[in-house]
Amino acid sequence: MRVRRCKVLYLEPRESAGFDLESLLAGGNGMRHGQHWFALAPHLGEEVEVDAAERELLGTxxxxxxxxxxxxxGQADALKRLLEAGLVLAxxxxNAALRERDQVLRAAYWHPLAAVVHAxxxxxxxxxVQAMQDTGTETAGELREVLGxxxxxxxxxxxADDRIALPRAARNDFDNLLARRATCRNFEAGRPLPQALFAQLIERVFSAQSQVRVSEDTVFLKKTSPSGGGLHPVEAYLIVQNVEGLxxxxxxxxxxxxxLEPLxxxxxxxxxxxxxxxxxxxWFADAHVMxxxxxxxxxxxxxxxxxAKAHRAITLEAGHLSQTLYLSATEAGLAAYITCAINELPLEQAFGLDPLTSGALAVCGFGWRGEEMVTMExxxxxxxxxxxxPALSPKGTSFVA
Known part of the structure; x- marks a missing residue:
């Protein structure tokens, strides 16, 4: 059997501290400290604790x-454990399944640091929401009190004396549109969204406006938002909750x-x-379309x-798409949001995505804004x-403006 280490691997030392009754009874400070090493391998998606022998073998x-x-x-025990964990491949x-996962990562050409951050x-x-409640940071006032x-x-x-004042421009229709752009946290979930309006927004934000065909298998799309290298890798997967005719x-x-392709x-x-x-x-889950x-x-x-910059370009593209959605929704009399506080794993499972090649980055939503501000906007x-x-009194201040 032949073996090799997985393609991308980082080792992280961590210190732990806990209560030790024996230390306290013996006259100590009652604290127990430990040093641990964790292997971070993106093709696994879960960290693996390793001991000194395993750590050294990974390094060789x-x-x-x-x-x-x-x-x-002479390192048979450590090798066996690393093979079982998928950090060493054979x-x-x-050993085919773990080896194939590593091969998928290799074939995707990830930058190692980006792969670790993503995974x-x-x-x-x-x-x-529970996290804000647990930390007492649900309102802006509480944020200031807890965090300083x-x-x-x-x-x-x-x-200030050295500043060069710039003239204020006369406000026009586009300025008015920009001023009305605001993250929505209050959707009128029971009011159906007309299919024509839904289709208009999707087309404006996510559709290909034109194409450049280099060859039959090499095509670049032109959309209403910019994309690094003109590649437009960000796909739109939809959770449709209340759209007429859908x-x-x-x-x-x-x-x-x-x-639309039903899934x-x-x-x-x-x-x-x-x-x-x-x-x-x-407040986001009630959007007519996510x-x-x-x-x-x-x-x-x-x-x-x-x-080193490839993953950053993708993040920028998501920001461009969300702003185009915000403005398109606002112009149409609708409301929108974007959040990166998402649970990626259930989304990957629901939409059948392999995080090594196609992952979940952020969630947007749009629909009718409600008539009452229950959650702060x-x-x-x-x-x-x-x-x-009310400006800042309702709950829910971990906002995107």
Whole structure:
């Protein structure tokens, strides 16, 4: 049997501290400290604690060259454990599944650091609302009380006397549109969204406006938002909850055909998936349509191979798409949001995504704004809500403005 280390691997030392009764009874401080090592391998998606022998073996094995396992006879126990964990890979059918996962990562051309960040910052069952309640940071006032004063809201570089004042422009229709853009946390869930309005927004934000065909198998799309390298790797996966003429369910949007592709129903009720998707942020889960922004990493990394900035370009694209959605929704008399506080794992499962090649990055939503502000929205100028509406008193201040 031949073996080699997995392609991407980082080792992290961590210190633990806990109560030790024996230490306290012996006259000590009652604390127990420990040092642990964890292996972070993106193809596994879960961290693995390793001991000193396993750590040293990982440091000596090549990720490219295969080694005859008989040469490691003196480290048999450590090798066995690392093979079982998937940190070391072996030839043969018995080890095929883990070896294939590592091969998928290799073929996707991830930058190692980006792969680790992507793999180990995904959530499974996080509850953002409960987290705010537990920390006492549900309102802006509570944030200030618990965390202290934040960095200044507008950075000053130099003396105010040295500033060069710029003329204020006369406000036009586009300025009015920008002023009405505000993250929605209050949807009128029971009011159906007309299909024509739904289709208009999807087309404006996510459809291909035109194409550049280099060859039959190399095509670049032009959309209304910019994309690094013109690759447009971010796909739109939809949770449709209340659109006229559309069955509630999961869909993929085909950007060239301007069409929905129905997907299998999720294992859990649709609204339960919506709640899980946005980590319990119920004010977002009621949107008529929720859009998962899901990058195809393999398309982006086809050009930007093992590139330090490739993942950043994808993140920028998601931001561009969300702003285009905000403005398109606002112009249409609708409301929208984006959040990155999402549970990626249930979304990956529901939409059939492999996180090594196509993952969950953020969730947007749009629909009719409700008539009452139950959850705070940032509208200090009263562009949407009348000036007497509460500004920061309702719950839910972990907002995107």
């Amino acid at each position: 094995l090549s990720a490219e060259r295969w080694t005859d396992s008989r040469e490691l006879a 030839t043969g059918k018995r 180990f910052t995904r959530w499974r069952d996080a509850d953002a 004063s934040p960095p200044v809201e507008a950075l000053q570089r130099g003396s 069955a509630p369910g999961l869909y993929h949007y085909h950007a060239v055909a301007h069409a 299998p129903a999720p294992e859990q009720p649709l609204h339960a998936l919506a709640m899980a998707a946005v980590a319990g942020q119920h 859009v998962l922004l899901a990058p195809r990493y393999d398309r982006n990394f086809w050009k930007y191979r093992v590139h 940032l509208d200090p100028a009263g562009e949407i809500w009348h000036p007497e509406a």
